[in-house]
Amino acid sequence: MTIRAGWPLIQPQPRLSILIYHRVLSEADPMRPDDPDVETFDRQMRLLARYTRVMALDEAIERLERGDLPRGATAITFDDGYADNYSNALPILQRHGLSATFFVATGFLNGGRMFNDTIIEAVNRAGDGGIHLGELGLGHVPTSGTATRYYAMERITQAVKHLPAQARQQALELLLERVGVPVEGGSPMMTDAQVRGLHEAGMLIGAHTVSHTILRRLDDATALREISDSRDYLSGLLRQPVRFFAYPNGRPGQDYGPRETRLARALGFRAALCIARGGAAPGSDLYQLPRYTPHSPSPVKFLAQLMRCSREEAQAVF
Structure with missing residues (x-):
């Protein structure tokens, strides 16, 4: 059957x-x-x-x-x-x-970019040193290794996804500033x-x-x-x-x-x-x-x- x-x-x-x-x-x-x-x-x-x-x-x-x-x-x-x-x-x-x-x-x-894509690319570019995000209530976020970066992405996403659009954008700008490396590439x-x-x-x-x-x-x-x-x-x-x-x-x-x-x-x-x-x-x-x-x-x-x-x-x- x-x-x-x-x-x-x-x-x-x-x-x-x-x-x-x-x-x-x-x-x-x-x-x-x-x-x-x-x-x-x-x-x-x-x-x-x-x-x-x-x-x-x-x-x-x-x-x-x-x-x-x-x-x-x-x-x-x-x-x-x-x-x-x-x-x-x-x-x-x-x-x-x-x-x-x-x-x-x-x-x-x-040409736009959704917030979660910016978070993923920022975390990938952070290297192994981690990201300090005390302003988002996350403290020091480790980023060494694939599994750790995935967990970092999940934590940051949960911290910002429910924010109003303007506050969410400000959080993303803070993240990019802390990473110190601009997100590159075309829009997905x-x-x-x-x-x-x-x-x-x-x-x-x-x-x-x-x-x-x-x-x-x-x-x-x-x-x-x-x-x-x-x-x-x-x-x-x-x-x-x-x-x-x-x-x-x-x-x-x-x-x-x-x-x-x-x-x-x-x-x-x-x-x-x-x-x-x-x-x-x-x-x-x-x-x-x-x-x-x-x-x-x-x-x-x-x-x-x-x-x-x-x-x-x-x-x-x-």
């Missing part, structure tokens, strides 16, 4: 499994262990195409609402707007005949032309705020502006409505709450996506659709994680 034929046993009730990716790297990077390289991503897409029913997000949501979602239904999403989504992920998706939705933080297009983010290229290739484009700040930390006017400006920029770029939204970071009750779901509804989005383990079932809140990533590079473990999560109905509650 193949897995596809066995979905009624694996998944007694239909669930929509929505997978989330951020980057597809040209080669593996120990500082980005959750981001697959092209070989791993190609293998995962081959498995999804063979064993599940990958659907475009808009079709999947329509069928979820109608109650005729097939078992094994899966949708693929990407967050943030990295250029390797276009250069590395798109050709693989096309090779396997798959669709995906790309949620773009518009403030970083055309997409250009407008690459976003249009994804759209022209048949992929869906969704909004992901302007600056990828944590919405619950913002006042009402700023939260509204972050979401609506992102939507409007992309709508103008693509010359059509942008119907889907993903909450930055996306943890229910921590990174977004009832106010944010109301904003997503009021701004006319068809659905909004969060980060929660499990699958969406008929009757799930369309403004808290769960997403997760089966992280294992092992094909067997990848499928096992996918099947286990797809059996669970996510409870995205505040």
Whole structure:
């Protein structure tokens, strides 16, 4: 019995499994262990195409609402707007005949850099001497060796990711000053032309705020502006409505709450996506659709994680 034929046993009730990716790297990077390289991503897409029913997000949501979602239904999403989504992920998706939705933080297009990328590059350039970051409540942060640098990156990220955009930028400037070596190289983010290229290739484009700040930390006017400006920029770029939204970071009750779901509804989005383990079932809140990533590079473990999560109905509650 193949897995596809066995979905009624694996998944007694239909669930929509929505997978989330951020980057597809040209080669593996120990500082980005959750981001697959092209070989791993190609293998995962081959498995999804063979064993599940990958659907475009808009079709999947329509069928979820109608109650005729097939078992094994899966949708693929990407967050943030990295250029390797276009250069590395798109050709693989096309090779396997798959669709995906790309949620773009518009403030970083055309030469920008997200804060986590600046942190990784700064830590990599710090050498073995460590970084003193007492102002961030971290004291002396060791940076000798790959494992230690990864831990340093995690600590710094957690210290700054929930700050308002201006305070976060000030923290990054402090970090770069302490490292004493400027971050070099081009932007890792997409250009407008690459976003249009994804759209022209048949992929869906969704909004992901302007600056990828944590919405619950913002006042009402700023939260509204972050979401609506992102939507409007992309709508103008693509010359059509942008119907889907993903909450930055996306943890229910921590990174977004009832106010944010109301904003997503009021701004006319068809659905909004969060980060929660499990699958969406008929009757799930369309403004808290769960997403997760089966992280294992092992094909067997990848499928096992996918099947286990797809059996669970996510409870995205505040």
